Amino acid sequence: MKRKVTLKQIAKELDVSISTVSKALRNSKEIGEDTREKVQAFAKLYNYKPNNIALSLKNKKTKTIGIIIPEIVHHFFSMVIRGIEVVANQRGYNVIVGLSNESFDKEVINMEMLANGSIDGFILSISKETQLKQDFHHFHETINQGMPIVMFDRVVNDVKCDKVIVDDFKGSKKAVSKLLENGCKNVGLITTMDYVSVGKLRTQGYLESLEDRGIQPKSELILKVVEELDSEDHLEDLEAEVEQLFINNPEIDGVFAVNELYALTAMKVAKKMGKSIPEELQVIGFTDGVLSKHATPSLSTIKQHAEEMGAKSAELLIDRLELEKEDDRYETVVLETELILRESTK
Amino acid sequence: MKRKVTLKQIAKELDVSISTVSKALRNSKEIGEDTREKVQAFAKLYNYKPNNIALSLKNKKTKTIGIIIPEIVHHFFSMVIRGIEVVANQRGYNVIVGLSNESFDKEVINMEMLANGSIDGFILSISKETQLKQDFHHFHETINQGMPIVMFDRVVNDVKCDKVIVDDFKGSKKAVSKLLENGCKNVGLITTMDYVSVGKLRTQGYLESLEDRGIQPKSELILKVVEELDSEDHLEDLEAEVEQLFINNPEIDGVFAVNELYALTAMKVAKKMGKSIPEELQVIGFTDGVLSKHATPSLSTIKQHAEEMGAKSAELLIDRLELEKEDDRYETVVLETELILRESTK
DNA sequence: AAATATCACTCAAACGTTTTCGTGTTGAAA
DNA sequence: TTTCAACACGAAAACGTTTGAGTGATATTT
Structure with missing residues (x-):
């Protein structure tokens, strides 16, 4: 040897x-x-x-980006990582991945582990628990130490950093408008609790789309799924909730769901109840993952351009690192969504 | 600041x-x-x-594991990463991820980037191109420099390192046996080209399962999908191939597919052709991803315990790092598969 | 012949740690 | 008074690299 x-x-x-x-x-x-x-x-x-380590010590830069995401077994997040990785590699950077697993503590610990010299900057999407707690001290501290952060998708406004988000609001307006155009009279919404930033925005898009056409939103058509239910392990509970929604509101002829799983569940329950898709019920989801594409019927959805989101995040971060811009002019890039029409809509 | x-x-x-x-x-x-x-x-x-970098330089260990995988937007691989990450974090290690994107060159470049001091050891699954080229010099060199490697899933026998694999052979035997037990008389196989190690093993399992029951395998029931077709972009070609299989062999009443996509496509084509599942055609796939679970009908499949695979790989690597065992006694851990029965089988 | 430029190198510091080996100052034992 | 621990701390090396400053030796200019 x-x-x-x-x-x-x-x-x-x-x-x-x-x-x-x-x-x-x-x-x-x-x-x-x-x-x-x-x-x-x-x-x-x-x-x-x-030796890279010696170089890092000497140059005070590691050429490594830290990524902190809530979950890796998730089509959206892995697409983002792929986008980051491509750009990072092109520009001579490596990526180091930490998973918060939607936990505030793990998010903090992971960031502390990496912030001590291991990386030059962070790209991250904040955990649900952090959104709930509204405790952002770890972001502020990191930035204060001169380490730049780029947040994507799940961002928080009062942190001074570059951000890359999707136009959730406009995206869901697109979806709901399409359903209305297609003749739906009673569009239901399956969404998350409001503290999830993107869920809230998508809910708002739904509401405004209805109001734009002079339709009074009915609260009984809105199902806010509680946190525990969207984990894969509680599918039956989720199904039961959706079924109840349909039973209580048999007039529903369209559903907008804020993620793939909710949309798929809606289709599944509807089929079980004998509603034909898209004839009697049209469904549009959010996030263009594998499930939407391969579902039967295949699911119309709002595509988020996840890979582009990762790529853009990496560009913003690396630009800031290499230009060493210390200015406080932070950028928020808003990526447009795209409505992908498949078999679940007319 | x-x-x-x-x-x-x-x-x-x-x-x-x-x-x-x-x-x-x-x-x-x-x-x-x-x-x-x-x-x-x-x-x-x-x-x-x-400062971590200073410590790494001094201690000559980085407490970081390098992961090289062919693709991250893939349920199996992201599950493995999750498994690795959990164990690594528990034991005070970080993970740095490189994607080969199924390319030999990217695999080599990624390994070289990381092997210069950035990490203590590798956990990897080799790219298809590397399997095709049979060029393993980069693994040998890395190991020769004293940096341990753990290979998982797609391994190569003549590299001296620890390995974690799934019993592909036995797994597919399980699946095919189940189909035969359930009364299938003509079980088709949808698989990859032979150079993909796991595909080959699964094909062998299929063959042996038939032979065990004195059934002569018929080559016309075996569809070996060429490489390009299994990318998501060539779904129609894949569907056409599968359709041809069914048209040429209308007697097929069972299908074993070596991955989720092939199994799903088989179901889709079958439904289109008016075959009812599982009454007229039973299907079993390989890899328990989201698609299998949420398909309609849901897909019976061979579960690989991907997360466990990652966890075990991390344990093997870290044990070797911390014990600094220089012995040539390398371990190959074989994880058993599990047959998950759902709606696509009787 | 003296001054100076050019060449081809070496020294030493720096990055941030840890750790071994001093070293000067006490206080106590001889 | 001398000797010697014990104590509390500092100096310096080491990890591997880059780089500005220094240094002899030639070669060129005046």
Whole structure:
């Protein structure tokens, strides 16, 4: 086993100084041609590669981005990571991933672990628990120490950083408008509790879309699913809630759901109850994941351009890192959504 | 903005030496009580945290694991990452993720980027292109430099490292046997080309299961999908191939597919052709992802315990790192599969 | 012949830690 | 009074790298 070779070893072997080796490898013209060639040949032979950690320490930059997300087993988030990774790699950066698992404490711990020199900046989407607690001190502290953050999707307004979000409001307006255009008279909404920022915005889009057409929103058509139910393990409870919605409101002929799972569940329950899709019930979801595409019938949905979101986040962060702009002019990029029409709508 | 404080700054501020500060913070009894308290109070006030990079350089360990996977937008791989992350974090490690995107070159580049000091060891699953090329020099070199590797799922036999795999062979035997037990007389197989190691094993399991019952496998019942088709963008081609299979072999009453997408496509095509599931056609897939669970009808499948696979990989790697066992006794852990019965089988 | 430029290198500091080995000051034992 | 621990702390090396400043030796200019 030949361990990694260092400058020191090469220097000793060739009987020159460390600095000569370093300079020779960087083709400095301070070094004579013969020495330079000798060193380079030796280095190549022993497959010398500079030690990243030493470079990081010296340069005070690690060329590494920390990503903190609530969950990785999730089409949306993994798409975002992919977007980040592509841009990061292109620009010579690595990505290190931490999962908050929707927990405030894990979010804080993960950030502390990484903020001590391991990375140059964060790209993150905040956990549900953090949104609920409204405790953002860890973001403020990180930024205060000179480490930039880019937030995506689930952001918080009063943190001074770049943000990349999707136009949730307009996106859901698009969806609901489409349902109304398609002749739906009673559009139901399946959404989350209001503290989830994106859920709230999507709910607002639904409401405004109705109001735009002079339709009075009816609260009985709105189902706000409590937190525990959207975990994969409580599908039956979710189904029961949705079924109740349909039973109580048989006039429902359209459903807008704020995520794939809710939309799919709505379709499943409807089919079970004998409602045909899209003839008797039209459904539109949010987030264009694998489920929407492969459902039967396939699900019309609002596509969020997750990969683009990751790519944009990475660009914002790296730009800030490399320009070292210390200005307080933070950017919020809003990505437009796209309505993908499939079989669940007429 | 208060930048991160260092030992040196604390030392200067309190007019003691750097070593005194370091020792005081680590509660060395070399340091007098009053000085110790003073230093600790100051450190707490300024939220001192040791710089990870400096520690890594000194200790020659980064407490970071490098993960290289072919694709992150994939339920199986993201589950594995989750498994790794949980164990890694518990044991004080971070994870840094590189994506090969099924490309040999990206796999090599990613490994080189990380092997220069950034990480202590790798957990990886090799790309399809690498499997095709059979070029494993980068693994050998990495191991030769004293950096341990753990391979999972897609492994290669002649690399000296720990491995965690699923019993693909037995798993597919289980699936096919179940179909036969359920009365299927003509079980079709939808699989990948043979160079994909897991695809090959699953194909073998299919064959042996038939032979065990004295059934002569018919090659016309086996569809080997060419590489390009299983990307999400060529769904129609895949569907056409599957349809042809069904048209040419109308006697098919059972299908075993080596992944979710193939199984789902089989169901979709079958439904389109008017075959009822599971009455006329029973289907079993491989990999228990979201698609299987939420398909209609829901898909019976072979569950791989992906998260456990990640967890086990992390344990193997960290054990090796911490025990610094240099022995050549490498372990191959085989995880058993589980047959999950849902609506696509009788 | 003296001054100076050029070359080809080496030294040493710096990044932030930890840790071994001093070292000067006490107080107590001899 | 001398000797010697015990105490409380500092100096310096080490991890691997880059880089500005310094240094002899030649070669060139005046």
